[in-house]
Each structure stands twice: as C-alpha cells, then as structure tokens.
Amino acid sequence: MSKSYFDETHCAIGHPKSTIMQWLLTIDHKRIGLMYAAVMFTFFFVAVTMGFIMRLELFAPGQQFIDGHTFNQTFTLHGVIMIFIFIVPGIPAIFGNAVMPLMIGAKDVSFPRLNWANFWLYVAGCIVALTSLWGPHGFADTGWTFYAPYSLTTDTTVLPLLIAAFMLGMSSILTGLNFIVTIHRLRAPGMTFFKMPLFVWGIYATGWIQLLATPVVGITLILAIMEKYFGIGIFDPAKGGDPVLFEHLFWIYSHPAVYLMILPAFGVMSEIIPTFSRKEIFGYRTVALSSASIAGIGYLVWGHHLFTSGMADLAKTVFSFLTFFVAIPTGIKFYDWVATMYKGKIVLRTPMLWALGTMITFVIGGLTGVTITMIGVDIHLQDTYYTVAHFHYAMLGGVVFLMFAGMHYWFPLLTGKMYNEKQAKIAFGLNFVGFNMLWFPMFVAGYLGMPRRYFDYLPEFQIYHQIAFFGAVIFITGLIYMFTVLYRGWKHGEPSGPNPWHATTLEWHLPSSPPPLENHTKVPYVDFDPYEYKHGEPVVKFDYATMKRID
C-alpha cells in the first residue's frame, strides 16, 4: 500500500513527530482543506441549532421560552456563523484547497505557508467571534449585517464580531489571492485557461471577488469601530454623518459575496453534470465566461438591498435592471447543464441526485430573487419571510446543497473509501423533502405579510410556521443522517479505487487513492479538453507511473 497524504506531510515549521502537530502545522493543501471542513461543519451545526431554537420559539404565536432580545441574539449568531464562518469561506476553503491544485496538476498552492497561516487566522477569527457570547451585555443583537445606526448605539458586544469579521475577511482575501496566483502560475504544461476544469474557473472568478470586494467591507467594519468607539461621525447623524453610507459600503462587498458563494458551487455542478451524464459539457466556454460575467455584473447590483432605505428613483431603476442582467449568465449555465444531460448516459449516483435536486431548489431561489428585484414588488416583500425563503433557497438550496454534492463527489477521492450509496440516497431524500417543507411555506407567509426577524406573529400565520417546524425536524434528521453515513463510509467503507465515477478531470488520474503527499507521480502534459467522453467512457487514459497518455 503506497503512502497517502494521511501518512506523511510537509510542515510549516520543523519536522514534528506527533500526529497532532503534523496536522496543526501541515502545509499540504489536502489536509488544510479537510481541517477547514472540520471547523466549518462544527460551526454549521451550532448555527443549525440556533435556527432550530428560533423555529421552536415560532411554533406558536406569543412568547414560548425565549424573549425578543434573546431571539435577536439567536438570529445574529445564526447569521454571523452561517455567513462569515460557514458559507463565505465554504466551498473555496474546503474544495478549492483540497481539490483545485489536483485538478490543474499542481503539487500544492502557490503559497503553502500562507495557506497554513490563513487557516489559523480563520480559526482565530472564529474564536474572536465567539468571545462576544461572554461580553458584558451579551451577544450582539444587530443581525449579521451590523446596520448603522443601531449597531453603533446598542450596548451588546458588537466589537469582537466586527473584529472577527475583519479577520475572517482577511483570511478570505489571502485565500483568494493564493488561488488566483496558483491558477495563473501552476497549471500543468499545456493546460490553457480554456482547458481548465470548470470548478477551477469558478474558484478563479471567486478569487477576484474575494480580492476586490472583501477589502471594502473590511474597511467598513473598521470605520464602524472608529465610529462606535472614537466617534468619527461618518455614520452618525448627530454629527452630520449618514447611516445609509454604511449600508452602501456594506453591500458593495456583501452582494458580490453572494456570487462569491455561488460561483464555486456552480463549478461543482459543472463537474458533476458531465461526469454523471458521461458526456462532454455543453458550451464549455459559455459556462466559463458566464462565471466571469456574473462576478463582473455582481459588483454593480448592491443597491437592490436598499430600495426601501432611501435612494433616488433613478438609482433604484438602474440597480433593478442591473440585477435582472445577473439572471442572464446564470440562465445560460442552467441551459448548458440541461443540454449536457440531453441524450447523455445519466448515472443516478448520490452526487448527481444532489446536483439535480439543486437544479430545482436553486431555480426557485433564483427566480424568486428576480421577482424581488422589481422595485414595486420589493417594496411589498422587503424584510418579509418571502425574502428569507428566497435567500435560503438560493444559499442553502444552492450553495450548501452543491457543497454536499461536492462532498459526495470528492469523498472517495479524499478518503479513498466509498460510502453506502443506498443510505446516502435516503439522506438526500430526507434533506430534500425537509428543506422544501421548511422553507416553501415561508414564501406564502411572507407574501401575506409575515415580517422577518420577529419572534411573535399574528395567529393566521401559525399554520406556515408549524409546517416549517416539521420540515426543520425532517431536514435536521437528514443532515445528521447524511454525516453519519459519510462518517461510517470513511471508517468502514469499501476502498473506492482512484476513479470510481469514470471521471475525466486530472484529480481522478492519481496513482493511488487517497492521493499521495505530492499528488501526481509526474505532472502530465495536458493536450486534451477537461470532459472528453466517447460512447459513455472517458477518452483520455494515463499510465499512472509515467503520467503519459496511453489511449
């Protein structure tokens, strides 16, 4: 049995003997990816618990067991973890690290030590965020957006969260920078940009958003700190400042951040669909370039968060139309995926099921997003459950579902084992049903006027909250079951072999499974397209000892 990256590693400092130190100091991109996954999913379940506490409270009108203030803190903790700790670093930090260098035939990322430092900066950011829980007046109750002027006047502990968000942002910027340089410099010889797998394109476009948008929110958070503790006046109406400026600066980052979450997820989709249709992807270039154009247009749409915050009508109209434009490249991607499946030899394994499920949930999330970018509709639906349902369908039903799809897809690659296919499919079923039951009623409730972030409601909304509650129970059961299946797969699963899915991209052309420390034995010369299939079988074959083509 050849040695894998679990058996040996390079370290940032020295050559420690103990296994724990080898993990803590590792600069190997695959190990770092797995460590990100471990931290993120731990926090994910904390945030899921917060969500469930809210659902419990909302089971009946009136106060059940937490008061309004605690409810505010609960949704803030839920939002801060889900956004800053889980979904923004999300797919790039896990799969961008673990898989992307393998896909381009690199030995590691461009700056492996920076990558290691980034992981620990991320962990430090998480810890700083949590210190807010023990602050003098309790955890912040501002919501994850820290809107001025409330965040500047509340006496709850906002400061650690602002600092933590800055640290997590810094980690995200440097990760994106690392990936951009890696993709520019370390592609295997012969691999041009248009021969890269589409997941790499997703990571590349994401890297630019991380790089150019995150500094804006970083400085905005610093300005908020300066305002709150040094009274510089820029967001404080009492000194002539304008709180809406905070909202603008905040969304200049935070809207592109939405695309920063979804683009790598689309990348995962673009890997899974051709692999399980056994067919070359339809319109490779349009999928690749639509990632870039979503990243570009995504910069110019932040104003749609502020339709009701006081903005010129002309600006509203412009932002509204720019937002419609984002739907075009997104639509192109969806048609490309559907066209890929057309007359393909579709194999309904678990990753494909997750991808197909996402096609349904993300289309609902995306199209409801288009409805609320219409100014008139938005004024009706702003800050209602409709919006809550929309972004959960897009974020959870889009990004996180595709993250799970990627988890099932790359699981055999990273662990060398296969999970129980039947159980994994049952887990998908539970998640899919529970998810829709949890959030679809919110569209209706929101349309009828149920406002978001309220801990109480009128009796006529009870039925929607109760359906949602039972959805939440099924969904959380599904989540726990899914992770159990994966864990059991890792511990007791059958060895999967290097390429169980008959996939074509480079990460599946490894000499052994799980991958050895420095990836491919030899770097191949890439003179083929990423998804070449003929009669349902991969065209390109390698001799794994020399990495020369033998087809």
Next chain:
Amino acid sequence: MAHEYVPEIAIDSEGNEHEVQGWQDDFYGGKLGFWLFMFTEVMMFGAMFLALTYYKTLHPEDFLVASSHLNRWLGGTNTVILLISAMTMGLGLLKMRAGDVKGAKLMIYATMVLALAFLIIKGVEWTEEYEHGVFLNYGKLLPESDFPFGEKIFYGLYFTMTGLHGFHIMIGIGLMIWLLKRINAGKVRPDHHILHWNIALYWDIVHLIWVFVFPYFYMIGGGDVVGGAAHGH
C-alpha cells in the same frame, strides 16, 4: 526546507519537454501575489476616499474651512520626506539587483530613518491639533460641541485615514527590519531578492496613498478661505 529545487519535466505526445513551474522559487508568482495584495490596499483606501468625496459634496464649505486649518508646512515636509524615502527604497532595490548588498542595506536604513522622521512629524502635528481641541472623542469633535457637521466629519476622516496610513508606515518599518535580518542571514541575495522587491512595492503603495491623502486633506483649503475658494463667486 533548505534544499535545491529541481523543476520537473512534462513530456507531450510528440516527445517535447516542458518545464513544470513549481511553487518553489516562483519569482513571478511571488510578484503577482504581492501586486494582487496591493489591489486590496487600493480598494480599502478607495472606499474611504469614496466616503470622503461623498461628505465633501454634502458639506463643501465646512471641508474647505477645516482643510485650511491643517498645518500645510508639516504636511508638505512629510510629503517630501516620503517621496525621498520612496527613492531611497528604490535605489536600495537597484543596488541589490546590481549585487551591491552593502549599499542596499544602507539604503534600507536610510528609508527607515525617513519613515521614523515622518512618524515623528505626524506626531507633532497631531499633538498640535489636540492642543487646539481637535482630536478623536475630544473637544470640538464631541457630539455636544457646536463645531459644524462637515468639519467634524472632515477631522474624523482625517484622523482615521492619516492614522491608518501611519499604521502602514509602522508595518513598513517592521518589514524593513525583517528584510535586513533576512539579508544578514543570506536568505535575500542579489539572485534571490523577491522579498526585497515586494517590500519595495509595499513602500511604493504606502507613499502613493499619501500622495493622494495629502492634497485631499491639506490642499483643498489652500486658497484664501474668506475671499477664496469658499466664497469665490
């Protein structure tokens, strides 16, 4: 991790050899990475300039009055100091590339001295402003003072932006100390000077930001305020 890095060779279907770029010894990768990082600095200060411009359109006259009270002599001296320091930094890099390690170190020392001089003058300036009752959370900038809105915001941003810039100067000095240690340890050499290159680039950005900060804060009120720009019609 001190070992000689030998790049791998990939062979294409026609038997031609292609050198594989590894992450080790990637001079251009290191340069590209640092340039990208400098973009983030530009975006960060850019957002603050955006806020500054926005408030200038809201309170144009207050801004001019506040600006006219800044000490243009000290600010101007600091501008000259930073420009010279950018030159010494650049000369140091040229000397390093030409193989003159001793001269390069001398130039880095000169840059550090100039950077310290900048911080001292900045300190004198802030003290002077403090004595006039203008400082963060103090005197005229408190919410209860009747200082005009625009002036409060002008000074609030002035202290934030020059403070953040000063912080970058301090980081720069720290980086230069590190660079000198690396040179003394023989890790930065004429044939391996990416660190020197990047720190010089950093210093360029730091002085370039000042080149924008200086006119925006010190010079917009430079005309005769009473009869000049503010009431010039």
